Amino acid sequence: MTHCGCSPPYSNGWRRNRRAWARARRLIERGFDALRERIGRLADAAIRARHAVLGAVLLVLIGSLGYFAGGHIGSEAMPDIEGDVLEARLLFPQGTPLARTQAVAAQVEAAMRQLDAELSPAQPGGAPLVEAIQTRFNQHPGARETGPQVATVMVDLLAAEARTAWG
CATH class of the missing domain: 3.30.70.1430 (Multidrug efflux transporter AcrB pore domain)
Known part of the structure; x- marks a missing residue:
């Protein structure tokens, strides 16, 4: 008897559930394969349009620096205060x-x-x-x-x- 209701791997119940585990494993592998394909296509598109991607990254970087320099983000992490x-x-x-x-x-x-x-x-x-x-x-x-x-x-x-x- 187990706490979670599943059988240990050495019992007969494990053999009956082997098909279910195999089916779940195939489903997970299919999901990862699809994700890998999507990321691969996205990377291929980014490489083809590398100049546009570089421009977008630089635009975000310059915009972030401008937002910080413009005073919209506080830069006082540890205020300078005297000990007394x-x-x-x-x-x-x-x-x-x-x-x-x-x-x-x-x-x-x-x-x-x-x-x-x-x-x-x-x-x-x-x-x-x-x-x-x-x-x-x-x-x-x-x-x-x-x-x-x-x-x-x-x-x-x-x-x-x-x-x-x-x-």
């Missing part, structure tokens, strides 16, 4: 009211002030961990859009050399 500055870049869907953006920015600021209150006593000389908080609305360096739906909250921290480890 935290940035929270807020980007909401277009049409988000400024009041909603301000409320979320206020939450970020409140969280940073709470973090400052918790971690400042552990800093050398009791120096404040958070030196300054700036919120800029209508500005988001990586978003490439403006409006009431974008904001950046920047937090200046105590210098890395002067602060203790988190926690």
Whole structure:
């Protein structure tokens, strides 16, 4: 007895199903042969029209480079941020009211002030961990859009050399 209901290859059931397996194998081989023929015909056509194919490839390449150079694709994989500055870049869907953006920015600021209150006593000389908080609305360096739906909250921290480890 097996778990899937099929018989092991050494039983009599295997011999009965051999024709079904052979038929399935022929069907799969026919499918691969047809696919190989289609790809072969496509390759032959591409070779016959090699100049047109080369032109199309170059057109796509130049178009892709132009799209990238035109600023339609963001190129800021890892933004260049100083080690003593935290940035929270807020980007909401277009049409988000400024009041909603301000409320979320206020939450970020409140969280940073709470973090400052918790971690400042552990800093050398009791120096404040958070030196300054700036919120800029209508500005988001990586978003490439403006409006009431974008904001950046920047937090200046105590210098890395002067602060203790988190926690």
